[in-house]
Amino acid sequence: MQSAISPSFNVRRIRSIASTLLCFAILFAAEAPTVSACTSTYLNTYSDGDYMYADAQMSVSGCNPCYAQIDLTLTSPSSRSAHTTVYNNPGQTSIEAWVSLTINSEAGTWTSSADYSSDNTYYRTQTANLRKIWAYYKLSSNGTPLNTFSRCNPNNACDTLFSSLSYNFALFVVWEVTIGSTYTCAAANAQVQEVNMCYSPDTIP
Amino acid sequence: VLLTLLSDHFVFSRAHVLMLRRDRPGEGALQGQCYENKIPGLNVHKPGTYRLWLSDMDIRPISSVKTIYVKGLLLPWTIEFTQEDIERGIKNMTAPPGGLFRVTVVDGRHVPIPNHKLLAGADEITAELQMDASGSLLMYGNPTQCFILIDSGFGIYIEHLDTVGL
Numbered sequence: 001m002q003s004a005i006s007p008s009f010n011v012r013r014i015r016s017i018a019s020t021l022l023c024f025a026i027l028f029a030a031e032a033p034t035v036s037a038c039t040s041t042y043l044n045t046y047s048d049g050d051y052m053y054a055d056a057q058m059s060v061s062g063c064n065p066c067y068a069q070i071d072l073t074l075t076s077p078s079s080r081s082a083h084t085t086v087y088n089n090p091g092q093t094s095i096e097a098w099v100s101l102t103i104n105s106e107a108g109t110w111t112s113s114a115d116y117s118s119d120n121t122y123y124r125t126q127t128a129n130l131r132k133i134w135a136y137y138k139l140s141s142n143g144t145p146l147n148t149f150s151r152c153n154p155n156n157a158c159d160t161l162f163s164s165l166s167y168n169f170a171l172f173v174v175w176e177v178t179i180g181s182t183y184t185c186a187a188a189n190a191q192v193q194e195v196n197m198c199y200s201p202d203t204i205p
Numbered sequence: 206v207l208l209t210l211l212s213d214h215f216v217f218s219r220a221h222v223l224m225l226r227r228d229r230p231g232e233g234a235l236q237g238q239c240y241e242n243k244i245p246g247l248n249v250h251k252p253g254t255y256r257l258w259l260s261d262m263d264i265r266p267i268s269s270v271k272t273i274y275v276k277g278l279l280l281p282w283t284i285e286f287t288q289e290d291i292e293r294g295i296k297n298m299t300a301p302p303g304g305l306f307r308v309t310v311v312d313g314r315h316v317p318i319p320n321h322k323l324l325a326g327a328d329e330i331t332a333e334l335q336m337d338a339s340g341s342l343l344m345y346g347n348p349t350q351c352f353i354l355i356d357s358g359f360g361i362y363i364e365h366l367d368t369v370g371l
Contacts, residue, residue: 040246041236059246116236126238128223130231146326146352162326162352175231179223182260182277185331186230 038062043128045074045112051100052076054112059094063119071115072097077108107204109133109157109176131176133157135202136195139168152198158185167194171203206291208237208244208284212300215345217242218272220262227254227283230329252288256281256330257298264305264345275305279334279346280327303347305366309340313358317341323361324354 042057054074060066069087082099097114109131116126135158137149146162149170158174173191177184210217220239224247225231233251237244239259249255260277282301290296310321317340325332327350334353336342348363355361 038246039238040248042248043234043236044232046232057248059248061246126221126236128234128236130234132231143352148354158331160324160331160354162324162331162354163329175225177223177225177231177234177258179221179236179258179260182258183333183335184258184281185333186225186256187329187331188228188230189329190228 039068039116039118039126041114041116041126041128043112043114043130045110045130045132047103050103052103052110053098053100054082054114056097056112056114056116057094058096058116058118060088060118061093065090066093067117067119068093068095069117070095070097071117072099073111073113074099074101075111075113076101076104077106077110080104080106103204105204107134107202109155127179129178131157133172133174133176133202134204135172135174136199137161137170137172138198139166139170142166153200153202155202161185161187163187163189163192165189165192167192169195169197171195206247206249206286207295208247209295209297210239210242210244210300211297212242212267214267214304215300216265216267217259217300218263218265220259220264222247223258223260224249224255224284225258226251227256227329230256249286249291252286252291255284255286257284259345262345273305273343275343275345277344279303279306279325279344279348280330280332280351301347303345306344306346306348307362307364307366308334308336308342308344308348309362309364310336311340311360311362313360315360318359321359325351326354327351 038061040059044055056070056072060068071085073083075081082101084097084099086095086097088095111131113129136152140150141148149161151159158176171193172187174187222237224235237247258281262275263272265272310318319338319340321336323334
């Protein structure tokens with residue numbers, strides 16, 4: 001699916017450009033002698049209840065000419081996917097890729113995967129892989145300082161979770177984050193909802 | 206924002222950087238590169254508390270010229286961005302106290318177990334620690350601040366490495 005213009009696209013683009021200009025200014029002012037390229041990226045996954053969206057942005061500077069490319073893929077729990085590749089025009093230093101999929105009542109994990117390529121001297125490609133998971137968990141053991149929770153419906157994604165909460169059953173919003181060679185699961189206590197049993201299947205957004 | 210890491214003991218020569226909002230992890234994942242303690246160009250638009258991960262790191266003890274490859278931070282660092290930080294475009298962060306640690310998983314006879322995975326956690330983060338073929342993992346951080354789940358019959362060695370000898 002080709003990228004499209006979202007309502008807030010221009011605001012974000014202006015922010016990205018501003019950030020890039022700021023990056024130039026900082027590098028120049030600091031006379032950083034060896035940082036020859038400045039690449040910043042942004043990845044967001046969100047939904048409005050009907051559609052799931054993935055939005056990837058990238059800014060480059062400190063290079064001439066500059067090359068920037070984003071390969072963005074959004075994948076649903078049933079492996080439906082939307083993909084786009086966006087690259088910059090000559091002189092363009094900020095790009096954005098955006099894809100969406102209908103949710104179609106699909107429960108489970110949604111994956112946003114973005115590959116960023118630039119002229120950066122030290123890394124040719126940055127990758128980030130985010131899976132947003134809505135899943136039921138049950139308290140499996142009490143511990144100090146953290147309790148251990150297990151997924152009610154194991155899915156090879158954050159099947160075990162540590163939390164300071166002590167609900168017997170809970171619906172967690174968890175982000176499975178793969179970055180570089182590290183793998184973590186991040187949940188926010190504010191987004192956890194207590195429930196009274198293990199439900200199956202897992203919920204939808 | 207240009208983020209500069211301050212440390213009395215290490216230079217973070219190179220690292221892959223990921224930053225997530227603490228209250229909505231994963232939404233608005235920011236990435237960048239660290240080079241010689243500087244992380245330029247982070248697109249921080251909103252003030253708030255973020256978690257900062259460094260992975261695939263080359264770090265150099267200040268007392269040494271040797272660079273050491275480290276898989277990543279044991280746990281992410283917490284960093285607060287104010288509106289003023291964002292408007293100035295500059296933020297300095299003192300690296301939390303820590304050091305280089307080698308974690309090794311062993312069986313009941315104290316023999317290292319290759320490629321074993323451990324789960325560690327702190328706060329609202331659960332991290333999977335993948336040991337290498339020798340049964341070890343080199344990390345940067347402070348293991349006393351995290352929670353490590355050990356299966357029955359297994360053990361772990363945690364060594365604080367003397368960087369002078371590396």
